[in-house]
Amino acid sequence: MDAAVNNLRGAAQGLDLSRVQAISLDLDDTLWPVWPTIERAEQALAGWLAQHAPATARLVGDAQALRAIRVRMQTLRPDLKLDLSALRRESIRMALTQAGDDPALAEPAFEHFFDHRQRVDLFDGVHETLQFLSQRYTVVALSNGNADVQRVGIGQYFSASLSAPSLGVAKPDARMFEMAADAAGVAPQALLHVGDDAALDVRGARRAGLQAVWFNPLREGWPYPAEPGPQAEVTSLAALRRLWG
Known part of the structure; x- marks a missing residue:
């Protein structure tokens, strides 16, 4: 991005709002x-494992151990x-099996995790x-993650x-943005995508023919x-919101 845009945070540098007929939004970190x-x-x-599957709780005594199993x-x-x-x-099922606990506990264990995963700030x-956006445009959520x-x-x-699991493709694949435009009932060129990830959201959207806004709250100055x-x-x-005046 050139210095003019970098210095005009929030200014609609190059953004053509007259083209916008719908909005797609990333979720996590946006x-x-x-x-x-x-x-x-x-x-x-x-905590759930400690109560219902203590052997597994001991096997994966911290988040890093469970993440190592997820990498495997x-x-x-x-x-x-x-x-x-x-x-x-x-x-979770693998951890339960390795610890000798009932692998069927993977279902309720995951549901407990997933319930808390939706408790966002x-x-x-x-x-x-x-x-503001939904009063003006059709708005579509577009995520590689599993937030509901x-x-x-x-x-x-x-x-x-729309999410990567439901579509079978993930950002920055152009097909994901095309499916978002289709869900909104507009051509890709009429869809404005907003997201935090420079490669997945912005570059992916631009290469699919969309306009893009980079949401950059945590890395100001980069x-x-x-x-x-x-x-x-x-x-x-x-x-x-101020992009609209």
Whole structure:
């Protein structure tokens, strides 16, 4: 991204709002910080295992041990690489089996984890921004992850919620953005994508023919690391709303 855009955070440098007929939004690290959420969910899972599968709880005594099992599961089941829920569930099942506990406990254990995974701390202004956008455009959630907008409590703002597991492709694959445009009922050139990841969200969207806004709240001051760059960069959801004046 050139210096002019980098210095005009939140300014619509190159952004043509007259083209925009629909919005697609990333979820994790765009509407909430994801890693604190995952850490709390893993702590909740550890507590559940301690109560219902103590041998497994001892085997995976910390989050790092369970993550190591998940890395091994990724190697064993490459077919699950796009489905984070299935990958997590089968990793829990592997841990249960290795510890000698009932592998059927993987289902309720995962549901406990997944329930806590939806308990996110929204960034400031999420409801105001989603209401602002949804009153003007069709809004589609577009995520590589497994957040559920209904369970998070923001589903009312979205006409569709698309994820890598449901589509069989993941950002930055152009097909994912094309499917988002199709879900919104517009051509890709009329879809504006907003996301935090420079490669997955911005470069992927631009290469698929979309306009893109880089949501960059946690790394303010970093230069844009990939090309093609975004039409605009914002460091808050309030700044995103200000793109419309």
